Every structure is written in structure tokens, then in C-alpha cells.
Amino acid sequence: xxxxxxxxxxxxxxxxxxxxxxxxxxxxxxxxxxxxxxxxxxxxxxxxxxxxxxxxxxxxxxxxxxxxxxxxxxxxxxxxxxxxxxxxxxxxxxxxxxxxxxxxxxxxxxxxxxxxxxxxxxxxxxxxxxxxxxxxxxxxxxxxxxxxxxxxxxxxxxxxxxxxxxxxxxxxxxxxxxxxxxxxxxxxxxxxxxxxxxxxxxxxxxxxxxxxxxxxxxxx
Ligand SMILES: *[C@@H]1O[C@H](CO)[C@@H](O)[C@H](O)[C@H]1NC(C)=O
Numbered sequence: 001x002x003x004x005x006x007x008x009x010x011x012x013x014x015x016x017x018x019x020x021x022x023x024x025x026x027x028x029x030x031x032x033x034x035x036x037x038x039x040x041x042x043x044x045x046x047x048x049x050x051x052x053x054x055x056x057x058x059x060x061x062x063x064x065x066x067x068x069x070x071x072x073x074x075x076x077x078x079x080x081x082x083x084x085x086x087x088x089x090x091x092x093x094x095x096x097x098x099x100x101x102x103x104x105x106x107x108x109x110x111x112x113x114x115x116x117x118x119x120x121x122x123x124x125x126x127x128x129x130x131x132x133x134x135x136x137x138x139x140x141x142x143x144x145x146x147x148x149x150x151x152x153x154x155x156x157x158x159x160x161x162x163x164x165x166x167x168x169x170x171x172x173x174x175x176x177x178x179x180x181x182x183x184x185x186x187x188x189x190x191x192x193x194x195x196x197x198x199x200x201x202x203x204x205x206x207x208x209x210x211x212x213x214x215x216x217x218x219x220x
Contacts, residue, residue, distance in 0.1 A: 048088035064088060074098070137204075138197075142171050149173040 044051050049064020067086025073079070081096065095112060099105040139157065146156040149171065160169050160179055170181040178184060 042092070043084060046084065046087040046089050046092040134201075145171040145173055149175075 040051060043049070044064065047064025047066050050062035052058050052062055065088045066084045068083070069085075070083050072081045072083055074081070097105050097108045097112070099108060142157055142160065143153045146153040151171070156171060160171070163169060163179070166180060168182045169179050170184075170186060172179045172184075174184075176184055181187070
């Protein structure tokens with residue numbers, strides 16, 4: 001049977017830059033640790049606690065919360081590490097790197113930093129993904145037109161994309177020698193084209209809502 005026990009952990013200010021961490025268990029101090037100022041701030045952010053300058057100012061609303069506070073020892077070395085887990089602000093993550101010497105640790109730090117930057121870029125790319133997919137889907141219209149007219153679809157599309165300064169460009173389906181639809185007198189109202197694209201978008205959205213109902217709820 002597991003009993004839930006409330007353990008009070010408090011951080012003492014002593015001197016200027018070093019702070020003393022005292023863990024009190026049933027009012028009996030059993031662990032003292034010295035931690036640096038920035039670490040205290042990080043612990044406060046993670047646990048949702050407030051840093052109080054005097055013990056008298058300690059009230060229950062200033063207390064932070066952590067599910068687990070433990071000390072880890074590593075092999076035969078005297079290195080000890082205080083681990084504070086299951087904090088209120090669970091978005092905070094600590095990456096602990098160990099290595100044979102300073103160089104290896106620095107190298108690992110750089111690699112992790114690189115990897116995090118890559119992931120950040122990937123997330124940004126993913127956010128643009130729907131727009132790209134939409135653009136790709138729109139491209140299928142000129143591609144299909146070119147293919148149905150017996151032209152090389154990719155080649156034709158690339159040529160037209162290269163001359164994008166003219167808004168009236170289209171596919172020269174009848175091989176009249178010009179891709180300018182105004183010259184070919186191929187005219188359609190903006191309203192009708194808008195409606196067609198809106199309808200197509202709605203159909204795709206309805207299909208994707210059928211396939212992934214949960215996804216749709218998030219992005220609506
Ligand atoms: C898409 O779904 C909505 C809501 O179910 C419906 O009103 C609309 O007519 C559907 N659109 C198409 C194009 O099927």
C-alpha cells in the first residue's frame with residue numbers, strides 16, 4: 001500500500017549567490033543542498049512556487065508542487081544530482097549530459113542544440129504544410145488540362161510558371177500558339193471560379209472530416 005506523503009522542500013538564501021536547499025521530511029531535516037541562483041529560479045518556474053526572502057513570509061499559496069524529489073548518485077563517483085520531477089509546469093525539461101571529459105560534454109551539448117533547432121524548423125515547416133498542399137492541389141488543374149490536350153504536363157506547367165508576370169496565362173489547349181487567355185478570348189467570371197474552388201475545398205474538407213473526425217475538431 002502506498003501512502004501519499006507531503007514533503008516540504010524549501011530553499012534557503014544564505015550569502016549572496018549560493019542558496020541552501022533544505023528538504024524537510026516530517027519536520028526532520030535530512031538533506032541539505034547548495035544550489036545556484038539561476039537554478040532556484042528555474043525550480044520556482046517548474047514547480048510554480050514563489051521565492052520568498054524571509055521564512056516568516058512563507059504561506060501556503062507560495063508553495064510549489066513536485067511529485068518526486070530525489071537524489072541520484074552515479075557509479076563510483078561522488079557526483080550527486082537532485083532530481084525534481086512531476087512539477088506543476090510540466091513543460092520544463094532538463095537534459096542531463098554525462099561524458100568522460102569537458103570536450104565530449106560540450107560536443108554533446110552542441111549536438112542536442114542542433115537537433116532541437118532542426119525540430120523547431122520542422123515544426124515551422126509543418127505549420128506551412130496545409131498551404132503547400134493547397135497550392136499543389138490547385139496545380140493539378142493546369143496539369144490535367146495540359147495532359148488532356150496531349151501536351152507534356154510537367155513541361156507545360158514549368159514554362160507557364162516561369163512567365164508568371166501575366167495573370168491571364170493558361171494552358172494553350174487548342175495549340176493556338178499563345179498561352180495568354182485574353183488573346184484566345186477564354187474568359188470566365190471571378191465569381192464562378194471562386195465558387196468552384198470554394199466548393200472543391202469544402203468537399204475535400206468534408207471528406208477529411210469523415211476520415212479523421214478528431215483532427216477536424218482541433219483545426220476548425
Ligand atoms: C460539407 O458538410 C457540411 C456540414 O455537414 C454540409 O452542410 C455541406 O453541404 C457539405 N459540403 C459539401 C460540398 O458536401
